[in-house]
Amino acid sequence: MxxxxxxxxxxxxxxxxxxxxxxxxxxxxxxxxxxxxxxxxxxxxxxxxxxxxxxxxxxxxxxxxxxxxxxxxxxxxxxDEEDINTEVVSIGSTVKVKDLQYGDEMEFMIVGSAEADPKKMKISNEAPIGRGLLGKKVGEKVEIQVPDGVESFEILEIRRH
Incomplete structure (x- = not known):
């Protein structure tokens, strides 16, 4: 229970x-x-x-x-929007990343699992990409183990929703 x-x-x-x-x-x-x-x-x-x-x-x-x-x-x-730290990736922040393999830029919003909606780029803090981005700062490069290999991102921007 x-x-x-x-x-x-x-x-x-x-x-x-x-x-x-x-x-x-x-x-x-x-x-x-x-x-x-x-x-x-x-x-x-x-x-x-x-x-x-x-x-x-x-x-x-x-x-x-x-x-x-x-x-x-x-x-x-x-x-609370006000509590969202823009220094590091946290739940509630929107993260702009560059896919280092393909050069695409993407934005994810990191949310709790109840709100996750990958089609709207709302990624759960418990999913591999969400977990991998949490706590990282702008300029950091991150390698994240995903089901079909490893994805590499550079964090370009962190902002509130």
Whole structure:
């Protein structure tokens, strides 16, 4: 059960997103699901009523998700923009790096695992690249072991979001 009380590191933006999802699940989604259950019950025999089973599964999923999100908020350590150090890479900072192999420049935002979204270049502090960049300064070159080899970066800039 220790997993439930794991500290979750969030930016204010992350907290807002979770609160919005919670609100949606508690208001809109719960109503939808209970409506589906009512409809399914009206079809009669529950023992072979796949609509009923589906609706109950969906309900379990929604309630589980609500519990997960509430837990995240309860255990959240919120990063204040003001506290983000721009001297070294830390959670909440945006890092501009140069890929030394290809010469591309990229920007990553280092976030807690709950907010990670690689498509938006939000990298978890627990992922190899995030972990490898933490604590580094501008001008440093970093070699990071990734699943398909080693990536080399030079840190060009560290700034707040």
């Amino acid at each position: 220790g997993e439930n009380n794991k500290q979750v590191i969030l930016t204010y933006e992350g907290v807002k997103k979770i609160e919005e999802e919670l609100e949606y699940l508690k208001t809109v989604k719960r109503k939808e699901v209970s409506q589906k259950i009512k409809t399914a019950i009206s079809f009669g025999d529950l023992s072979e009523n796949s609509e009923y089973d589906e609706a109950k599964n969906e309900q379990a999923f929604v309630e589980g998700r609500i519990a997960t999100l509430e837990n995240m908020l309860k255990n959240a350590r919120i990063i």
